[in-house]
Each structure stands twice: as structure tokens, then as C-alpha cells.
Amino acid sequence: MTQTTVxxxxxxxLDPVLASPALRALGGxxxxxxxxGKVVFPPRGTRLAALxxxxxxxxxxxxxxxxxxxxxxQAHGLAFSVQPGVKVPPSLVNxxxxxxxDLGIAPARHGHLDxxxxxxxxxxxxxxxxxxxxxxxxxxxxxxxxxxxxIAAVAARREPCVxxxxxxxxxxxxxxxxxxxxxxxxVLKAPHPSPLSAYAGFFGSRPFSQANAFLTxxxxxxxxxxxxx
Numbered sequence: 001m002t003q004t005t006v007x008x009x010x011x012x013x014l015d016p017v018l019a020s021p022a023l024r025a026l027g028g029x030x031x032x033x034x035x036x037g038k039v040v041f042p043p044r045g046t047r048l049a050a051l052x053x054x055x056x057x058x059x060x061x062x063x064x065x066x067x068x069x070x071x072x073x074q075a076h077g078l079a080f081s082v083q084p085g086v087k088v089p090p091s092l093v094n095x096x097x098x099x100x101x102d103l104g105i106a107p108a109r110h111g112h113l114d115x116x117x118x119x120x121x122x123x124x125x126x127x128x129x130x131x132x133x134x135x136x137x138x139x140x141x142x143x144x145x146x147x148x149x150x151i152a153a154v155a156a157r158r159e160p161c162v163x164x165x166x167x168x169x170x171x172x173x174x175x176x177x178x179x180x181x182x183x184x185x186x187v188l189k190a191p192h193p194s195p196l197s198a199y200a201g202f203f204g205s206r207p208f209s210q211a212n213a214f215l216t217x218x219x220x221x222x223x224x225x226x227x228x229x
Contacts, residue, residue, distance in 0.1 A: 007048070007051050010055070010153070013056065014146060017149045023145060025142060029141060030129065040132070041072075041074070049076060052077075053114060053118055054118070059120055059122045059157075061164060061211055062161060063080065063122070063164045063166070064125075067128075067135065067137075068125055070135050070137075071133070080095065081114070086110075088107075088111040091193045093107070094195065094203070098206075099208055101206075102207070103225060113227070115224075119223050120223070122150075124147055126173055144173075148173070159184075160184040162187075162188065162210075163185055164207050165188065166189075166191065166202065186214045
């Protein structure tokens with residue numbers, strides 16, 4: 001981990017974390033894992049894509065994930081998103097279903113969400129790397145300090161944002177951010193969109209219309225949730 005890997009807009013908030021022993025240890029550990037022949041996703045150069053595509057001052061919506069997809073060719077640095085040509089994962093299928101029910105937008109034929117990120121939707125995972133075929137393998141290795149700081153930086157801004165917290169993992173992470181629930185932001189909680197929990201309240205939660213109504217009301221403009229082919 002080096003400070004130059006973080007986009008300029010995020011550096012004032014994240015530089016102190018990057019200089020911490022925890023992040024230095026994470027960098028050394030990742031290098032050692034790869035040197036030992038372990039395959040780590042997403043590839044180098046894409047691990048901070050969420051921060052690169054969505055500058056801090058452009059964030060309008062935050063969607064929190066857990067860790068990257070652990071299959072070949074899937075993860076590219078955005079939570080819930082996969083690279084073009086990759087089968088849409090089950091959780092994203094359910095996100096698309098709720099989007100259609102909520103706003104009438106037909107499901108995209110792909111799972112590449114960079115168009116959302118470029119509009120100010122911060123698609124941030126809790127951990128930003130994972131070992132191939134080992135879900136959760138890089139949790140509690142140090143990424144959390146960086147991603148907690150990123151969320152706190154958004155929460156500290158005066159511009160109202162929407163936080164979509166899907167599942168207990170995202171909700172617990174956001175609960176660590178001081179003042180999030182008392183600031184100018186809208187916090188929407190729902191079960192995770194995975195097939196195991198989507199029918200427990202994710203379906204019917206209408207997060208997209210609620211987010212757009214709030215953003216419009218506060219002069220920040222609605223997100224165009226349609227994805228180009």
C-alpha cells in the first residue's frame with residue numbers, strides 16, 4: 001500500500017490511515033500471499049476502482065458490500081459488480097428485480113455497474129481483496145480501517161447522501177461511523193439481496209425511488225439507474 005494508489009479526492013481523508021501500521025502490515029501480507037502463489041482478486045490496479053470512479057465530492061449514494069467476488073474474471077473493484085461478459089451473480093439479479101419493481105427499469109443483460117459509480121454511487125466493499133475460491137479470506141486483515149475511513153469521510157460532508165445498507169454486515173459497519181444517523185443523510189436499511197434473504201424484506205424495500213426522491217428534494221439530482229448495454 002502506498003499513498004499514491006489513492007485518488008487525490010480521497011487522500012486527505014485516507015492518508016492518515018494509509019500511514020498506519022495496520023495498512024502497512026496489510027500491504028506486506030498481500031505481497032507475501034501473492035509471492036506464495038495465491039491468486040488474489042480483483043487484479044492489481046483495480047482494487048481501488050470504487051474510489052477512482054467516484055470522487056469523494058461526487059458521492060451521492062453509498063452501497064456497501066462485504067468482499068469481492070472470488071471467482072476468476074468476476075471482481076473489478078466495485079461492490080456487487082462483475083466485469084463485462086461475466087454471468088450476473090444471484091445477488092445482483094435480485095437487485096435488478098427490485099429495481100424493476102421499484103422504478104420499472106428492465107434488468108440489464110450484464111452486471112457491470114461502472115455507470116452507477118460514475119454518477120456518484122460509491123460501490124464499496126468492506127475488504128477490497130479476496131483469495132480465489134475463499135470467500136471472506138481477507139476480512140479482518142486491515143482493509144476495514146481504510147473502508148471505515150472512506151465511509152466516515154462521506155458521512156462528515158455537509159452534502160446530503162443516501163446510504164443503502166443491505167444486510168447486517170453493512171449495517172454493523174455503518175454503525176461504527178460517528179454521527180451517520182444524525183447527519184443530513186438518508187440511511188435506508190434492508191435485508192441483503194442474496195437469495196437467502198431477499199424475500200425477508202429486500203424485495204419491496206424500494207431503495208432506488210426513495211434515494212432519488214431524497215436526492216432530488218435536496219438539490220443533488222436523481223441517479224439514472226438504467227445501465228447501458
